[in-house]
Amino acid sequence: MGSQAEQRVGIVTGASSGMGLALTRHFIGKGWKIAMFDINDKVGNELVQELGPATSFHKVDVASYDSQAAGFLSVFEQHGRIDALLANAGIVDRSSLYILGHRANQVEDIPPAPDTLCTDVDFKGVLYGTQLAVHFMRHNPPALGGGAGEAAGNDQVKGRIVCTASVAGIVPHPSYPEYNGAKAGVVTFIRGVAGVLKVKEQIHINCVCPGIVATSIIPPEMVAAVQPEYMTAVDTVVRGYEEFLDEKDQRFGVVVEASVDEVLEVSEGRLANGKASEPAVTVWDPLFKMLHGEGSGLKNAIP
Numbered sequence: 001m002g003s004q005a006e007q008r009v010g011i012v013t014g015a016s017s018g019m020g021l022a023l024t025r026h027f028i029g030k031g032w033k034i035a036m037f038d039i040n041d042k043v044g045n046e047l048v049q050e051l052g053p054a055t056s057f058h059k060v061d062v063a064s065y066d067s068q069a070a071g072f073l074s075v076f077e078q079h080g081r082i083d084a085l086l087a088n089a090g091i092v093d094r095s096s097l098y099i100l101g102h103r104a105n106q107v108e109d110i111p112p113a114p115d116t117l118c119t120d121v122d123f124k125g126v127l128y129g130t131q132l133a134v135h136f137m138r139h140n141p142p143a144l145g146g147g148a149g150e151a152a153g154n155d156q157v158k159g160r161i162v163c164t165a166s167v168a169g170i171v172p173h174p175s176y177p178e179y180n181g182a183k184a185g186v187v188t189f190i191r192g193v194a195g196v197l198k199v200k201e202q203i204h205i206n207c208v209c210p211g212i213v214a215t216s217i218i219p220p221e222m223v224a225a226v227q228p229e230y231m232t233a234v235d236t237v238v239r240g241y242e243e244f245l246d247e248k249d250q251r252f253g254v255v256v257e258a259s260v261d262e263v264l265e266v267s268e269g270r271l272a273n274g275k276a277s278e279p280a281v282t283v284w285d286p287l288f289k290m291l292h293g294e295g296s297g298l299k300n301a302i303p
């Protein structure tokens with residue numbers, strides 16, 4: 001039997017292509033078992049044949065809570081634990097919110113509702129995955145999942161969640177209005193929940209924001225239009241993940257930019273009215289208890 005590190009079990013969403021596939025290849029190379037979640041089952045099943053028994057494929061639509069729940073359950077039943085969720089699946093806008101083609105519409109001729117699948121996949125997919133990861137990681141065997149960190153004198157970690165957001169979640173890209181919101185949502189979401197997940201669940205949540213990576217989500221013409229020295233290597237994104245998933249890593253609520261060949265921490269935005277606005281985003285524990293059933297456990301909470 002291998003070391004604890006070699007027994008770690010991870011779920012990679014969007015694993016049939018691009019970064020998810022690169023993450024899968026990388027972590028099985030490091031001895032992990034990887035459950036590949038994707039809607040593309042044809043490619044996913046072929047990949048499992050190629051990648052071997054360290055992988056399994058699960059046809060999962062991350063935009064559906066029930067679909068993700070069934071995937072998580074089958075992974076937990078197979079391995080008895082889930083050490084990490086690599087919440088990576090994503091798509092871009094499916095319709096144009098600028099409605100430029102509808103300028104000639106009569107006032108009562110309302111343009112069709114936008115297709116918000118991007119929000120469902122990129123943002124809701126992360127919310128669903130996080131809640132499910134918390135549920136299943138609570139059932140991880142106590143001595144596993146953070147063993148090396150504990151041995152090194154660090155707090156034990158019960159599980160880790162890393163999400164793929166985007167640089168467009170930090171500085172918006174006018175071509176993808178919905179995508180910007182969904183990815184900014186991921187960035188703010190992980191920052192918002194990280195402290196509570198750390199103190200209550202010993203789960204670390206962080207996120208990686210890639211620059212432009214040549215995958216199938218980007219049209220080849222756009223890739224060709226970008227100066228080669230500004231393209232981000234998929235290996236840089238993988239490195240961002242690897243650093244967060246290192247058993248000794250103690251960060252939570254951290255956002256990194258994976259850009260070209262660098263992984264750099266992105267500082268949190270500041271409120272213009274500083275100290276005066278801060279109480280509006282500080283936990284008041286009675287409210288937290290009202291909403292969530294118990295106190296936050298956060299040191300800076302207002303009692």
Ligand SMILES: NC(=O)c1ccc[n+]([C@@H]2O[C@H](COP(=O)([O-])OP(=O)(O)OC[C@H]3O[C@@H](n4cnc5c(N)ncnc54)[C@H](O)[C@@H]3O)[C@@H](O)[C@H]2O)c1
Pocket residue numbers: 013014015016017018019020037038039040060061062063088089090091121122164165166167209210211212213214215216217218
């Ligand atoms: N490529 C880039 O330049 C870039 C930059 C920043 C962020 N990202 C983000 O990186 C992540 C990975 O994208 P990629 O570039 O590897 O693209 P990709 O298109 O190569 O891979 C995305 C994968 O997600 C899967 N997927 C789509 N909808 C799904 C759903 N509902 N449920 C499960 N799986 C689904 C697809 O089938 C595909 O296999 C995405 O979140 C994307 O937004 C990409």
